[in-house]
Amino acid sequence: MSLYPLKFQPILKDKIWGGSKLKTVLNKDFSPLPNAGESWEISGVEGDISVVSNGNLAGNNLEELIEVYMGDLVGDKVYDQFGMEFPLLIKFIDANDVLSIQVHPDDELSKERHNAFGKTEMWYVIEADKGSELIVGFNQEVDKAKYVAKLEEGKLEEILNNEPVKKGSCFFIPAGRVHAIGKGILLAEIQQTSDVTYRMYDWNRTDDQGNPRELHTELAVDAIDYSFEKKYRTDYETEINKSKELVRCPYFTTNTLEFDKQIEKDYSQLDSFVIYMCLDGDFTIESEDGITTEVTKGETVLIPAALENVILFPKGKTEILEVYIK
Structure with a gap:
């Protein structure tokens, strides 16, 4: 059967910080979720493998397609490197409230701890409410000792870099860079196929049962890249067509x-x-x-x-x- 441009059934995720923009802006109005925070558009993550929604291959999942079509689907070089695992996870994210401050381990640490890939990612802002900000990296020189001291004092925000954003703002988030999506932001996220996230701080939030979400503060310490950058935003040019x-x-x-x-x-x-x-x-x-x-x-x-x-x-x-x- 010949290959053609493939669409997939979005995998929607209910999140404590999710909102309504996936439905109202990006037309995911079929969602039954009250707080749809993420739409996984193309995923090879175990347990959440995307299923084709259009054409003769509808109903087949991404792993089955790779097994049959191999390099014709993903490219010979990609297939040689990743085999049956699709290498990218493609998402839309709607943050109606600020996300936890988090970090992702790199390939080496992820393999050692989780037998998984690391997570390098990027964000492209589709819409942002007035005054919306992202947290990306540190705002000063920081080492492990200083970070731990600020975390224990409840003053982590003092050393984090806040970035005002608008439509079209772009940020590259290599594994190890501390980050959080702020309130009122709708964005596209392209990342390695990995669902390994270390939460460092979650604003003292609790779930519906009054329980705080799990933190991974000890795991995060060795995953963080403590380097300070003068500029985190990605500059780029556009040209029509x-x-x-x-x-x-x-x-x-x-x-x-x-x-x-x-x-x-x-x-x-x-x-x-x-x-x-x-x-x-x-x-x-x-x-x-x-x-x-x-x-x-x-x-x-x-x-x-x-x-x-x-x-x-x-x-x-x-x-x-x-x-x-x-």
Whole structure:
């Protein structure tokens, strides 16, 4: 059976800090969850493997597709490296309240402790309420002793870097960098396939039963990168009808693409799948065999590696993120 642009059933996650924007802004209005905080758009995480929702392959999950199509789906190089495990987890996140302050271990520490990959990720802000902020990194030189002292004194916020954000703000979060998504922010998150998170502080919140959420303060101490950066925000340029790079790292490359006319994409030199996350507008994908796939705001599509050429037809001005491994 020939491959074509694949959509998947979103996996929605109820979160104590979740809100309604996944439904009202990104059209996840089928969600029964009162506080939908995350929509896992494409996932190979065990227990949450994405299932195809369109075309002849509907009902098959991502792992089954990789088993059958291998490099034709993900790219030969990607398949050789990751085998049956899809290497990226693609999410939309709606923070109606601030998330916990957290950190993710790197590949080495994750393998040692959890037999898992680490988690390097990036954020791209889709919408932000006035005054919204992210926490990214430290605001001064910090070492392990200073961090532990501030944590024990209940003064961790004093050494954390707050970043005001607006639509289009972009941040790269390598494993080890302390971070938290602030209240009133809707964003796209691209990350390694990993669900390993260490919570360092959770604002003294409790769940419906009055219990505090689990913290991982001791695990976090050795996972944190204590280095101080003068600038954490990612600067980039946009140009209408051209893909412009946001982030490139060993785990993924992400571009932004705003277009209002037909775009032809040639991926013949790229040995990887490509993912489109539609942030605004609607468009049609036409693949080499003439198959057309309609994509609307809030949808995510995987272009198999075997599809080397596609044409994108926007319906008015459209904005997408374009993700692949290089």
